[in-house]
Amino acid sequence: MANKYFYIGYGMATVLLMGAFYLYMQSTEPPDQPAMMNGGTHFDNGFNQRMYDALIQIADTMTEPKPGEWLYEMGEKGQTYEDFVKGRWERPDSKYRIIYLQPLGNFSGNNCPDVKLLQQFAQSYFMMPVTVLPVIDVDTLNITSRKNPSTFNKQLLTTDILDYLGLQFPSDAYCLAAITIQDLYPEPSWNFVFGQASLIRHVGVFSFARYDPAFLGQQHNLSPTELNKLILKRSCKVLSHEIGHMFGFYHCIYYRCGMNGSNHLQESDSKPIYLCPVCLSKLRYSIGFDVKERYERLRKFYRSVGFEDYVEEIDKRLKAIGDSASNDISMK
Numbered sequence: 001m002a003n004k005y006f007y008i009g010y011g012m013a014t015v016l017l018m019g020a021f022y023l024y025m026q027s028t029e030p031p032d033q034p035a036m037m038n039g040g041t042h043f044d045n046g047f048n049q050r051m052y053d054a055l056i057q058i059a060d061t062m063t064e065p066k067p068g069e070w071l072y073e074m075g076e077k078g079q080t081y082e083d084f085v086k087g088r089w090e091r092p093d094s095k096y097r098i099i100y101l102q103p104l105g106n107f108s109g110n111n112c113p114d115v116k117l118l119q120q121f122a123q124s125y126f127m128m129p130v131t132v133l134p135v136i137d138v139d140t141l142n143i144t145s146r147k148n149p150s151t152f153n154k155q156l157l158t159t160d161i162l163d164y165l166g167l168q169f170p171s172d173a174y175c176l177a178a179i180t181i182q183d184l185y186p187e188p189s190w191n192f193v194f195g196q197a198s199l200i201r202h203v204g205v206f207s208f209a210r211y212d213p214a215f216l217g218q219q220h221n222l223s224p225t226e227l228n229k230l231i232l233k234r235s236c237k238v239l240s241h242e243i244g245h246m247f248g249f250y251h252c253i254y255y256r257c258g259m260n261g262s263n264h265l266q267e268s269d270s271k272p273i274y275l276c277p278v279c280l281s282k283l284r285y286s287i288g289f290d291v292k293e294r295y296e297r298l299r300k301f302y303r304s305v306g307f308e309d310y311v312e313e314i315d316k317r318l319k320a321i322g323d324s325a326s327n328d329i330s331m332k
Ligand SMILES: [Zn+2]
Pocket: 008, 021, 241, 245, 251, 260, 261, 262
């Protein structure tokens, strides 16, 4: 069956200059899977209508898309909660239950995110076990590479990496995400790509190379600690977004949300990391966690790494669902 390319990010004209995230699907049909064991329903003890409504009340509305921005350029149609459920995307279950991160090459120094922290973040965000596999030296793999014609840095071909990951897929994996600080390209006509994920095969590869301002020679006044924090923040954002795609999420067009697309780093920096109530419902349907517990775990992580703005976002949501619970009691 011919591959269907589902471009996420820049329009093709822009892509050649700047690159993009994209996903690719091997079929236009959603995967035909039996009902899974661990997922949630829309509402039950861990999430109810009142909590959902309270989160809708404080959800940040989208602003009118401007030329150059993702939604303006791509005109995506979105995916409602009902669309997602009808899509019958595979959900994690007792057999396929682990998110694997595969570092390609070493992560060391201030211009790399700490892999241990990425693991902790992903565990809190997805409420699932996350295992980091031993580092693989990419030079030992048969991955096509090239020298980028404009930046002259080495780039790896994503499709070769995805094929490799498909062969290495652990038997208990829900998904396998390779992470690298090497720059990537998806095909010769593209300048670069931040990452690529397959919704069907549950494999993906994401590069953190361009999250360091030095990559494009940009000046900044950040201390080494601040720089490292910025890189970790950007890396957590892309990791959660791209793994979200592996659960079958399309880009969100309903509210400001971690699943909004982004056309460039500036747009990515300006979008939030938290999920809107629609996408939170999808994630909960897939995994079946307690919403309050998830917020608390994320809050603990954000506080531990000094993401105080993210702590505030969580507090706002915890307060909203807490107030909705106290309203509940007072109505009895
Ligand atoms: Zn995306």
